[in-house]
Amino acid sequence: MVGVLALGSVSSIKALWETRIRRRKEEHEEEQRRTIRGGATGRLSVGVWEDRAVLARLKQKLQTEEGRLVLRIEQEEWKSLPGCLVQLSQVQEWQIHRTGLQKIPHFISSFQNLLVLDLSRNGVTEIPRQIGKLTRLRELVLSYNRIQFVPEELSCCESLERLELAMNRDLNQLPDQLRNLVRLQHLDLSMNDFSVLPDCVVALPSIEWLDMGGNRIQQLPEDIHRMEKLHTLWLQRNELERLPDNISRMSSLDTLVLSKNKLRDIPSLMEDMSNLRFVNFRDNPLTLDVVLPAKTKDDEDEDEDEDDREMFGREFMQLYIQESRKRAYAVLNMHCVNQTDDESR
Numbered sequence: 001m002v003g004v005l006a007l008g009s010v011s012s013i014k015a016l017w018e019t020r021i022r023r024r025k026e027e028h029e030e031e032q033r034r035t036i037r038g039g040a041t042g043r044l045s046v047g048v049w050e051d052r053a054v055l056a057r058l059k060q061k062l063q064t065e066e067g068r069l070v071l072r073i074e075q076e077e078w079k080s081l082p083g084c085l086v087q088l089s090q091v092q093e094w095q096i097h098r099t100g101l102q103k104i105p106h107f108i109s110s111f112q113n114l115l116v117l118d119l120s121r122n123g124v125t126e127i128p129r130q131i132g133k134l135t136r137l138r139e140l141v142l143s144y145n146r147i148q149f150v151p152e153e154l155s156c157c158e159s160l161e162r163l164e165l166a167m168n169r170d171l172n173q174l175p176d177q178l179r180n181l182v183r184l185q186h187l188d189l190s191m192n193d194f195s196v197l198p199d200c201v202v203a204l205p206s207i208e209w210l211d212m213g214g215n216r217i218q219q220l221p222e223d224i225h226r227m228e229k230l231h232t233l234w235l236q237r238n239e240l241e242r243l244p245d246n247i248s249r250m251s252s253l254d255t256l257v258l259s260k261n262k263l264r265d266i267p268s269l270m271e272d273m274s275n276l277r278f279v280n281f282r283d284n285p286l287t288l289d290v291v292l293p294a295k296t297k298d299d300e301d302e303d304e305d306e307d308d309r310e311m312f313g314r315e316f317m318q319l320y321i322q323e324s325r326k327r328a329y330a331v332l333n334m335h336c337v338n339q340t341d342d343e344s345r
Contacts, residue, residue, distance in 0.1 A: 051084045058085060068092040068115065073099055079123075086110045097121050109133040120144050120164070132156035143167055143188065152177040164188040166211070179203040190214050190234065202226050213237050213257070225249035236260055236280075245269050259283050271321045279313040281320075288327070290320045 070093040078099040093116040101122040109130040118141040132153030143166040155177035172193040179200040191214035211234040232255040240261040248269035263284040
């Protein structure tokens with residue numbers, strides 16, 4: 001009887017401990033589940049609060065200028081732009097300068113109201129293909145970045161009027177599709193690595209202002225006169241050795257800068273370019289050494305500075321062409337005289 005009681009007591013104690021162990025194990029597992037849920041909730045809460053804080057900071061950068069909502073960030077650390085920025089899709093203009101920005105986010109396509117995208121003086125290395133969805137974009141400024149490639153999707157920005165890609169250094173070509181930017185008027189490709197004037201640029205129907213200074217251009221296309229509306233052409237610091245005769249057919253051109261090239265001559269046809277107001281041939285190895293005549297007293301009364309007189313260069317250009325023509329006639333006459341003497345003998 002005693003043995004039976006002892007056995008019953010042991011069984012009861014064993015069951016009690018098994019129950020306690022099972023409950024302790026269940027409680028531990030539940031505690032772990034709570035910890036996991038609590039941690040996830042905590043991380044989610046932290047993420048939400050971080051987004052709210054960043055969004056609040058971005059809203060402080062908003063300004064209204066000339067009726068436009070502008071996002072202006074300058075000289076701050078913004079190497080990337082947060083995804084919460086899409087909540088400000090009503091912004092019409094980005095002005096983000098000197099922030100170290102390295103990438104234009106793909107969600108740029110969400111900003112359908114964007115008219116101006118100015119990201120100059122950053123570290124942007126590429127233009128995303130999503131840029132083509134900004135059909136209302138009028139100005140794209142990416143000067144002083146590190147862009148080496150322009151996607152053909154940029155040609156879908158059908159409202160683009162101004163494109164600036166100066167000082168990207170390694171940029172040396174454009175997609176031919178850019179000729180479809182029928183509203184583009186202002187194009188800055190200076191201080192890059194172009195060796196030719198891209199045909200898609202010559203084909204732009206509305207181009208009025210073009211800067212190709214500081215490249216490696218060795219010659220201009222013979223059909224350069226296709227740019228019928230071009231009034232300003234900057235070609236300083238290139239490697240041009242001659243100018244095509246058809247440059248004289250650019251009836252709208254009034255500013256032509258050709259300083260620091262390798263020009264040996266000035267086409268005589270340019271003499272009739274009455275529309276040309278400002279022209280500069282300074283620092284070219286021109287064949288003829290032409291010196292402008294001293295100013296008369298009447299000229300001095302006009303208070304015209306000597307540097308301005310040379311800088312505007314129209315008088316120098318005409319004098320050079322006249323001198324070149326005189327020397328050509330002299331050579332021709334000398335040839336005729338020699339030929340006549342030979343015949344008389």
